Amino acid sequence: MxxxxxTRYTERFVTKEQxxxxxxxxxxxxxxxxxxxxxxxxxxxxxxxxTDYDKEEFARIKQxxxxxxxxxxxxxxxxxxxxxxGARAAIEYLKSPNYNLAxxxxxxxxxxxxxxxxxxxxxxxxxxxxxRVSVNMISKSGTTTEPAIxxxxxxxxxxxxxxxxxxxxxxxxxTDRAKGTLKAxxxxxxxxxxxVPDNVGGRFSVLTAVGLLPIAAAGVDIDKLMEGxxxxxxxxxxxxxxxxxxxxxxxxxxxxxxxxxxTELLVSYEPAFQMMNEWWKQLYGESEGKDTKGxxxxxxxxxxxxHSLGQYIQDGARILFxxxxxxxxxxxxxxxxxxxxxxxxxxFLTGMTMDEVNKKAFAGTVLAHVDGGVPNIALxxxxxxxxxxxxxxxxxxKACAISGYVLGVNPFNQPGVEAYKKNMFALLGKPGYxxxxxxLEARLAE
Amino acid sequence: MxxxxxTRYTERFVTKEQxxxxxxxxxxxxxxxxxxxxxxxxxxxxxxxxTDYDKEEFARIKQxxxxxxxxxxxxxxxxxxxxxxGARAAIEYLKSPNYNLAxxxxxxxxxxxxxxxxxxxxxxxxxxxxxRVSVNMISKSGTTTEPAIxxxxxxxxxxxxxxxxxxxxxxxxxTDRAKGTLKAxxxxxxxxxxxVPDNVGGRFSVLTAVGLLPIAAAGVDIDKLMEGxxxxxxxxxxxxxxxxxxxxxxxxxxxxxxxxxxTELLVSYEPAFQMMNEWWKQLYGESEGKDTKGxxxxxxxxxxxxHSLGQYIQDGARILFxxxxxxxxxxxxxxxxxxxxxxxxxxFLTGMTMDEVNKKAFAGTVLAHVDGGVPNIALxxxxxxxxxxxxxxxxxxKACAISGYVLGVNPFNQPGVEAYKKNMFALLGKPGYxxxxxxLEARLAE
Numbered sequence: 001m002x003x004x005x006x007t008r009y010t011e012r013f014v015t016k017e018q019x020x021x022x023x024x025x026x027x028x029x030x031x032x033x034x035x036x037x038x039x040x041x042x043x044x045x046x047x048x049x050x051t052d053y054d055k056e057e058f059a060r061i062k063q064x065x066x067x068x069x070x071x072x073x074x075x076x077x078x079x080x081x082x083x084x085x086g087a088r089a090a091i092e093y094l095k096s097p098n099y100n101l102a103x104x105x106x107x108x109x110x111x112x113x114x115x116x117x118x119x120x121x122x123x124x125x126x127x128x129x130x131x132r133v134s135v136n137m138i139s140k141s142g143t144t145t146e147p148a149i150x151x152x153x154x155x156x157x158x159x160x161x162x163x164x165x166x167x168x169x170x171x172x173x174x175t176d177r178a179k180g181t182l183k184a185x186x187x188x189x190x191x192x193x194x195x196v197p198d199n200v201g202g203r204f205s206v207l208t209a210v211g212l213l214p215i216a217a218a219g220v221d222i223d224k225l226m227e228g229x230x231x232x233x234x235x236x237x238x239x240x241x242x243x244x245x246x247x248x249x250x251x252x253x254x255x256x257x258x259x260x261x262x263t264e265l266l267v268s269y270e271p272a273f274q275m276m277n278e279w280w281k282q283l284y285g286e287s288e289g290k291d292t293k294g295x296x297x298x299x300x301x302x303x304x305x306x307h308s309l310g311q312y313i314q315d316g317a318r319i320l321f322x323x324x325x326x327x328x329x330x331x332x333x334x335x336x337x338x339x340x341x342x343x344x345x346x347x348f349l350t351g352m353t354m355d356e357v358n359k360k361a362f363a364g365t366v367l368a369h370v371d372g373g374v375p376n377i378a379l380x381x382x383x384x385x386x387x388x389x390x391x392x393x394x395x396x397x398k399a400c401a402i403s404g405y406v407l408g409v410n411p412f413n414q415p416g417v418e419a420y421k422k423n424m425f426a427l428l429g430k431p432g433y434x435x436x437x438x439x440l441e442a443r444l445a446e
Numbered sequence: 447m448x449x450x451x452x453t454r455y456t457e458r459f460v461t462k463e464q465x466x467x468x469x470x471x472x473x474x475x476x477x478x479x480x481x482x483x484x485x486x487x488x489x490x491x492x493x494x495x496x497t498d499y500d501k502e503e504f505a506r507i508k509q510x511x512x513x514x515x516x517x518x519x520x521x522x523x524x525x526x527x528x529x530x531x532g533a534r535a536a537i538e539y540l541k542s543p544n545y546n547l548a549x550x551x552x553x554x555x556x557x558x559x560x561x562x563x564x565x566x567x568x569x570x571x572x573x574x575x576x577x578r579v580s581v582n583m584i585s586k587s588g589t590t591t592e593p594a595i596x597x598x599x600x601x602x603x604x605x606x607x608x609x610x611x612x613x614x615x616x617x618x619x620x621t622d623r624a625k626g627t628l629k630a631x632x633x634x635x636x637x638x639x640x641x642v643p644d645n646v647g648g649r650f651s652v653l654t655a656v657g658l659l660p661i662a663a664a665g666v667d668i669d670k671l672m673e674g675x676x677x678x679x680x681x682x683x684x685x686x687x688x689x690x691x692x693x694x695x696x697x698x699x700x701x702x703x704x705x706x707x708x709t710e711l712l713v714s715y716e717p718a719f720q721m722m723n724e725w726w727k728q729l730y731g732e733s734e735g736k737d738t739k740g741x742x743x744x745x746x747x748x749x750x751x752x753h754s755l756g757q758y759i760q761d762g763a764r765i766l767f768x769x770x771x772x773x774x775x776x777x778x779x780x781x782x783x784x785x786x787x788x789x790x791x792x793x794f795l796t797g798m799t800m801d802e803v804n805k806k807a808f809a810g811t812v813l814a815h816v817d818g819g820v821p822n823i824a825l826x827x828x829x830x831x832x833x834x835x836x837x838x839x840x841x842x843x844k845a846c847a848i849s850g851y852v853l854g855v856n857p858f859n860q861p862g863v864e865a866y867k868k869n870m871f872a873l874l875g876k877p878g879y880x881x882x883x884x885x886l887e888a889r890l891a892e
Contacts, residue, residue, distance in 0.1 A: 008892070081753025096569055101546060101554075108547075114750040116807055117716050118780035118800040123542055145807075146749055148790040149782060149800065156783065185789045202753075262708065262765055263742060270563050282754035289758025292819075296709060296758065296765065298744050303592055304560040306866055307527025307648075308728035312735025312742065314862030319708055319742060334564035336595060337602065343631045344594040348876050354564040354595065357874060361562055361591075363890055364869030372865065373738075416760030419818065420752055423810030428803060430794050444809055446454065 002382045002391040005245035007252050009376035014255040022251035027239045029405035040412030045199030050229035065216030073131035077214045078113035079138035080146045086206025087214035089275035106219045113147030138174040140196045142182025174209045203283045221386050228390025246395050250402040256321045263296040267324040269358050287404045287411040314372045321375040330355045331384050448828045448837040451691035453698050455822035460701040468697035473685045475851035486858030491645030496675035511662030519577035523660045524559035525584035526592045532652025533660035535721035552665045559593030584620040586642045588628025620655045649729045667832050674836025692841050696848040702767045709742040713770040715804050733850045733857040749807050760818045767821040776801045777830050
């Protein structure tokens, strides 16, 4: 298996019996998920996605990506939440957090429409100056405020710059298969479209066109990405938590939660993992954070954050547990060279690879944190390959669904996300929200 | 005052009486801090730093920055924790999160030595190819593992590329005034040095040479930055929490903590604030997270994270409160234009600035989250100017120190940071740690 789990460093905090007691609940969650009888069962399309996807569309995604790579210096991806986090995470993980500085042959990829910042949007137009631009608008409906504002501006920009016909060649819409304003617009304008499947929620959509088009545009082999996910789909089905690391992860984190650990810190020792942390935070926070329960998802990159959150983790309130993603190998090795003068006193490291030092930092940190009262789960991942990323994505998705069922929530809805939107629409005077406006304004004036 | 506070949306969760009860504790904390009689009183140099700093060195910082701007395309800043977070935060806040892509006339600035990633270091050397490079090594001692590894590699690179004499003109060391291996090396090699003051801890050091040299190299007017901090130093001394927003912040967040809210989420609606969140997390996490207590510091950028953590915040476990940094004005305005076809249904926004929409998102979110059971503090900040950033930095530093005293901890030490280092040194076979090595290896083999 490309992802393995080591839970030795949780045993001081939850007993083997407490974890074993999760076994029937995990088996029940598995049954609900695979039989499609659980809560939110109209959103489990991701479960069989690695085998059951639209092959014709997949080929079109690769063609569109090749076209973008040949005719564009910049790809602007417009989307919010699950419509950008997965793609951004995959690109930084497989290419680099400095992808836009270091890209060699592919377009720079900017993510827009995920905030309402005039500064960010103005700057993006500046960054497009003098460059050949394509746009990928990603929205199931087309009416989500943040991406819709950005797309309104970019559609105008593209038409002014390339003409209606030219813009048509450079705007790609990932949206509902049949309905919604974006689909209607794309049909009218003749934009190429890709599908946000009805049965896959945003935070589970990275292996649909939502994630795949930007990822492929960055030069990633998406066949291998899907291949890894397919391996995970096949391998992560055993209901025995001792044979299925994905289910063991769900079991142990729920046992820790029930033992009073409220917050999970996802950790990696590589900066390239940072956006994966962000993707994971949406996946877990949005799936579990409801009905006034759920593990709070936080994250860190070590060793840098050992000099930031490290003090708190070691000695602060005992509410944390850590899940550390450890890679067997980095992408590249680098040996620490000798300094005859040994000014820095580091010659005891001479000849070691940085990765050996990084691994000792990990081992030393685990022991220190466990001694300080912080349970640690390790997820051991083979490599940074496309295939292993596909595997890891599926691993996290499935563990999340199982966790949600064990927790007793619907892991596939997000009713709480509507609350701010309703208030915002009312305050902005959106038609249909008039009745709430006065009430909210009165509350703000109190 | 450049930073004001609005605590209306905490009143449903802590009574006015609970906050008033903090008043004598705040006054006592103020007395301890200003009289220098509190815990960690040998690390309160930051308190008077905006007036009491080395003017000669300040002038040299500006000269060095001007030289770097004239002779370098890349400045590599080597440091970890407080030796990079403040500078990086200030540059992204004042310039842009895309500073390295958008820089116009100044050097790209890369932060290194804050991890043990071979991939990150190898990539940085690639990003330096063909560019004129300067290096700023920041370490009080010179022996902190992460920056020392990076500096060993960069010193060799610079000497191979520029010769000993050329490298001397391009390497700047920010270190102890008199002692330590980096100071000794700099003296031997003839590097220009700047001082990490003895009485200012790393996380409070952004307004010393530690932060100021990289910030100035990015083209920031550091006189104005200090001017803002000076204003804050003068204005934020009243012990009455109703007259001092800095102390009110300390009072309310402690009252919320005592009422059971374990986690504070620092929030902004502008992506340029993201690294300020990270700087704040170190400042507060490392100052308060000890003796098995302290508020856990987390962060978010809205509205993007309303589509990620938003569900959890609205409906998850009720352990969170939010502190939202709201700017009266963005750096630039942008008006939402009309679309006669109104395909996206956004014409109700036509003619509004994006910032007006962003502000309504904020107002709507505050009401939604308060209704969901999440207390909200708002910090209102005038502008994105250098001066207002200086003010905000000092505001957060002083509120942190006061908070720590109210909590009953030493806000200026970080004993827990040593634990992982000791284990790592032992596992790596560092001379002097032999006795622990076998014991740790045995534990790992269990």
